[in-house]
Amino acid sequence: SQKIEQNSEALNIQEGKTATLTCNYTNYSPAYLQWYRQDPGRGPVFLLLIRENEKEKRKERLKVTFDTTLKQSLFHITASQPADSATYLCAPGGGNTPLVFGKGTRLSVIA
Amino acid sequence: DSGVTQTPKHLITATGQRVTLRCSPRSGDLSVYWYQQSLDQGLQFLIQYYNGEERAKGNILERFSAQQFPDLHSELNLSSLELGDSALYFCASSVRVGVGSGANVLTFGAGSRLTVL
Numbered sequence: 001s002q003k004i005e006q007n008s009e010a011l012n013i014q015e016g017k018t019a020t021l022t023c024n025y026t027n028y029s030p031a032y033l034q035w036y037r038q039d040p041g042r043g044p045v046f047l048l049l050i051r052e053n054e055k056e057k058r059k060e061r062l063k064v065t066f067d068t069t070l071k072q073s074l075f076h077i078t079a080s081q082p083a084d085s086a087t088y089l090c091a092p093g094g095g096n097t098p099l100v101f102g103k104g105t106r107l108s109v110i111a
Numbered sequence: 112d113s114g115v116t117q118t119p120k121h122l123i124t125a126t127g128q129r130v131t132l133r134c135s136p137r138s139g140d141l142s143v144y145w146y147q148q149s150l151d152q153g154l155q156f157l158i159q160y161y162n163g164e165e166r167a168k169g170n171i172l173e174r175f176s177a178q179q180f181p182d183l184h185s186e187l188n189l190s191s192l193e194l195g196d197s198a199l200y201f202c203a204s205s206v207r208v209g210v211g212s213g214a215n216v217l218t219f220g221a222g223s224r225l226t227v228l
Contacts, residue, residue: 032214043201043219094214098144098167103153
C-alpha cells in the first residue's frame with residue numbers, strides 16, 4: 001500500500017532562515033505531488049502542485065522539488081517568518097484516485 | 112472562507128449515539144471527499160462522491176455511511192459512536208487543474224469537531 005513519510009514531526013527554525021521539509025513516498029508512482037498548509041483546528045489549504053515532468057516549482061517564497069527516481073519531494077520556505085508557522089502536509093497524487101496525505105511536519109519559526 | 116461549508120462546527124455526544132455531518136461543496140464542484148483527522152492518525156481518507164455517485168472508498172468503518180444529494184451537498188452519518196471516533200471530520204471538494212486529465216486540487220471546509228463522551 002502507499003506509504004508517505006514526512007521527515008520529522010516538528011521543525012524549529014530561526015526567522016529569516018530557509019526551512020526545508022522532506023516528503024518520501026513508496027509503493028506508487030504519482031503523476032503529481034501537492035503540498036498543503038494546515039493551521040491548528042482548521043482545514044488544510046492548498047499551496048503548490050508539481051507535475052512529474054517538472055523538477056522544480058516556485059511560488060513567492062515557496063519552492064518545491066519532485067524527484068521521481070528518489071520518490072522524494074523537498075519543500076522550501078525562504079526568508080521564513082513567524083506567520084509561516086503551521087503544519088505542512090505532503091500529498092503525492094491528485095489524478096483519478098483520492099489524495100492520501102502524509103502526517104505532516106509542524107514548522108515553528110522563532111522570532 | 113474556502114467556499115466549502117460544513118455544519119455543525121462542534122458536536123458533543125455520547126457513546127452509542129448517531130450523528131450526521133453536513134457539507135456543501137464549492138459552487139460548481141461535483142466531487143465531495145470526506146476525511147477524518149485524529150491526533151495520532153493524521154488525515155485519513157474516508158469516501159468520495161462524484162455527482163451523486165460513490166467514486167472511491169477509503170478506511171471508512173461499516174458504522175459510517177455517506178451520500179451526496181442532487182443539489183450536491185453531502186452528509187456523513189456516524190452511528191454506534193465510540194470514544195475513538197472523536198476527531199475532526201473534514202469535507203473537501205475539488206477542481207481539476209491543468210488541461211487534459213489534469214490534477215484534482217482539494218478545497219477543504221473548516222471541519223466538524225466531534226467529541227464522543
